[in-house]
């Protein structure tokens with residue numbers, strides 16, 4: 001959630017109101033209603049200090065419950081934290097679940113059982129919603145925690161050198177502050193559940209032991225949000241809905257730099273719901289040609305039956321539907337190096353070669369490795385060594401209020417030549433190859449951090465180059481459908497105006513109808529020098545700063561490694577220039593926007 005009223009709340013000092021807004025931001029409507037009644041009761045008794053013991057506050061004291069804190073960028077940490085909280089609750093344990101940026105930091109010293117589930121972004125950064133929590137723990141204000149028992153589940157991607165760096169850092173720091181591990185740090189790779197499932201089981205067992213040995217009391221569970229409620233639809237990540245493909249349309253010119261597709265899928269009869277800002281998870285399948293190439297290079301029989309993890313199917317089905325073939329990961333390189341007895345590959349795995357290994361992981365698919373370093377694999381060993389296939393998440397590009405039972409996506413089809421062969425992205429090529437009427441397994445992945453302001457009089461600024469524009473199509477549709485009175489400003493960029501202007505006609509129509517108020521474009525390759533969206537931000541700095549001062553919400557979607565960082569730097573520059581601040585103050589201003597939920601990013 002993001003939208004609470006303007007800052008500062010008049011009767012409160014600025015820092016108090018900022019903290020209050022941060023806490024309110026995490027509450028669902030039921031919690032907000034409860035709080036309003038509670039505050040009114042306090043006020044009518046003339047008791048304005050919430051430090052007084054509150055008769056209505058029936059939560060167990062912090063010392064007797066497990067607190068689960070999560071920091072999540074793409075939703076995996078959130079999903080696992082929710083699962084832990086749900087299972088702890090079902091087991092009768094006292095538990096509360098909090099998103100890292102809604103966690104009242106001063107409560108940390110009172111915690112006795114803590115589980116942290118946190119991901120690491122590309123270069124070793126925390127997820128946006130956990131920046132403040134990570135800084136607080138790392139900093140001097142973090143309290144000593146001799147009475148705390150804790151455990152950390154770190155999520156990451158082993159193709160980056162800083163694999164699980166944030167989780168590792170928190171795990172070490174909590175120990176340094178005197179806390180004791182409830183269980184060992186879990187380090188989960190992209191096949192998250194391989195590590196997460198046993199970690200969850202271990203954590204539940206340890207917490208059960210600890211709470212059993214405490215003074216017996218009825219377990220009282222008051223999650224800050226209704227997270228423990230079952231999902232509204234029966235269709236989930238594990239049990240996806242087979243959505244019918246209605247439209248598969250290329251929206252870049254034939255001679256465009258990229259083949260970008262607009263997809264429309266039917267959710268009719270699924271009960272699946274989504275909000276603008278959410279993502280659609282899609283379970284892809286590997287191309288039969290790629291599966292054949294793998295079988296051929298290893299001289300394996302695709303019809304051979306392989307049993308693994310309690311499931312039995314032909315090898316061809318394992319490779320087609322259940323294993324990653326287009327993304328290479330470190331553990332498979334290590335297994336293949338041993339299998340191929342390759343000194344060269346083994347050297348690449350040395351700690352001082354992380355950069356070279358990273359380059360190999362980015363440039364090679366599994367088939368490239370098999371071709372370059374021949375080895376003998378047994379079918380069952382191969383299935384065990386390859387990573388389970390994971391769903392791909394795409395930002396939803398539509399609003400239900402306009403499209404009803406449909407969901408729209410904007411996806412760049414990945415296809416390139418390398419090592420003498422054509423290569424394809426698993427999901428994008430599979431989606432693009434879909435005929436009308438095909439059925440695709442999908443689920444909705446909520447993204448509560450990327451929401452339109454609740455107060456529709458607020459202005460919104462949307463920065464989405466390339467396919468990063470997807471959620472903003474949904475935002476503009478939604479604001480038009482609800483008749484929001486705030487203004488909408490879009491910054492979009494792509495290589496060429498005449499080939500890559502995604503949804504050009506729609507934006508022009510929206511400008512005409514008044515559902516889009518400003519559109520600034522950066523076509524990078526239409527002139528000798530590159531022009532990117534951040535240049536447009538700088539050029540419009542004065543107005544943009546005025547919008548922000550006026551309470552606007554800012555959104556960035558797209559590439560995390562370069563664009564999002566450059567846009568962030570441009571924001572700090574323009575706040576410094578037009579707000580008359582030095583860089584440090586300007587950076588604080590931008591951080592404060594983030595903490596108030598007025599600067600949200602959906603980037604990877």
Ligand code: NAP
Pocket residue numbers: 258394395412465466467468469470493494495522523524525530532533534557558559560562563564566567602603604
């Ligand atoms: P792209 O590669 O991001 O390129 C779009 C435009 O941005 C091009 O004009 C490109 O210029 C320009 N650009 C390159 N470097 C930039 C920089 N440092 N700052 C600003 N602009 C820069 O577009 P795409 O191929 O559509 O890919 C979009 C990216 O967003 C992908 O990485 C995708 O994975 C990600 N994405 C993420 C989400 C999400 O997190 N929910 C959703 C959609 C897309 P030149 O190429 O001419 O240099």
